[in-house]
Amino acid sequence: MLTAIDRYLARLIALPMLGTLVISAMLLVLDKMLSLFDFVAAEGGPVSVVWRMLANMMPEYLSLGIPIGLMLGILLAFRKLALSSELDVMRAVGLSYGRLLRVPYMYAIALALLNFGIVGFVQPLSRHAYEALRFELRSGALGASIKVGEFTSLGKRMTLRIERSLEGGRNLQGIFVRAVGKDGQTVAVTAAQGSFLATDDPDTIIFRLRDGVLVNDAPKYKSPRILSFSSHDLPIDLPQIERFRGRNVDREKTIIELAVMGRDPSVKPKLRNEIRANFHFRMVEVAMMLLLPLAALAFAIPPKRSTSALGVFLSIVFIVTYHKINEYGQSIGALGRIDPIIALWTPFLATAALILWMYHVVAHRPGGQPIGALEYAFAKLGKQVGKLLRLGRRRKKPDLAAEGIS
Secondary structure, three states: OOOHHHHHHHHHHHHHHHHHHHHHHHHHHHHHHHHHHHHHHHHOOOOHHHHHHHHHHHHHHHHHHHHHHHHHHHHHHHHHHHHOOHHHHHHHOOOOHHHHOHHHHHHHHHHHHHHHHHHHHHHHHHHHHHHHHHHHHHHOOOOOOOOOOOOEEOOOOEEEEEEEEEHHHOEEEEEEEEEEOOOOOEEEEEEEEEEEEEOOOOOEEEEEEEEEEEEEEOOOOOOOEEEEEEEEEEEEEOOOOOOOOOOOOHHHOOHHHHHHHHOOOOOOHHHHHHHHHHHHHHHHHHHHOOOHHHHHHHHHOOOOOOOOOHHHHHHHHHHHHHHHHHHHHHHHHHHOOOOHHHHHHHHHHHHHHHHHHHHHHHHHOOOOOOOHHHHHHHHHHHHHHHHHHHHHHHHHOOOOOOOOOO
């Protein structure tokens, strides 16, 4: 049963954790949004597909943001307790760090399970859906093949050009169409306006043209036939669009599929290395979340009579660096240079040993400060920078007495 102190810690952790998670996810979304808008605009696709692609990228961003949010949520909560001396009071009344970490570990276990579900099952499926949208944009399955102001080929026998597109594509203006039949017959059409209409046949659409001229020519005609019309329906056979591949990429497989394929002797060695590397990469990322409360506590407590925020900065560098090391381990494991177990679990064990040592120093050594040397060096560097800035400001001040100004 949770005590009043547990509920107090839960509130202290929740707000910065959720805030950090939302901010980190939004920053990643904004960064990706710009490139997606450029990509969709270049392919001539509808703007709505950008939001669908971003929605499919959210699980990947959450898998990165959840560990950062957990780390900073716990760190900022204990940092606040340390700076306000509440942590000293809790320690004085007999609460050990192990007891104080009960609530942080509740958060850690719950978020680790959530992250396991995301990276193990949700993220692979959403990644496949994201790649499918990119494929459909390039292939024209989303209506992105017809670009305004450019000549566009619909299959091998039809060329289309549209000057302007109004009302979201429902009103097309300045239209030119040229179609070539199998018997050598050609049809060239210019029209002031037009619109696409669906038919019962999914492979055929109707291009309804208004106020235009049609020129029909064939080898057996002595001269082209010219027809003016107020409305003309031109059937268009849609080009066959290649189907998107299945989930045959390792990062689009669920964790269960990776485990099964990694033990399958019929899988080629190169593919098996990629599968095993991806499997162990996901597992070490989730396993590290169970050590983050210990790391957050070690980074959170500054030296006595100090308000240094070096621990906050180091915690972010720590978790990002570990993630990059895992990505490198996954790459060399997939190439077969090192066994994926060694490439990914060795950095995990080394990092775990470092975290356990840092926690031991904080929890079991009186006045222990695992980053004390860095705090001291950071303080000295800050003083030197401050002196240089003050000296620079003094040199910039004019000498009023020397200039005869009283």
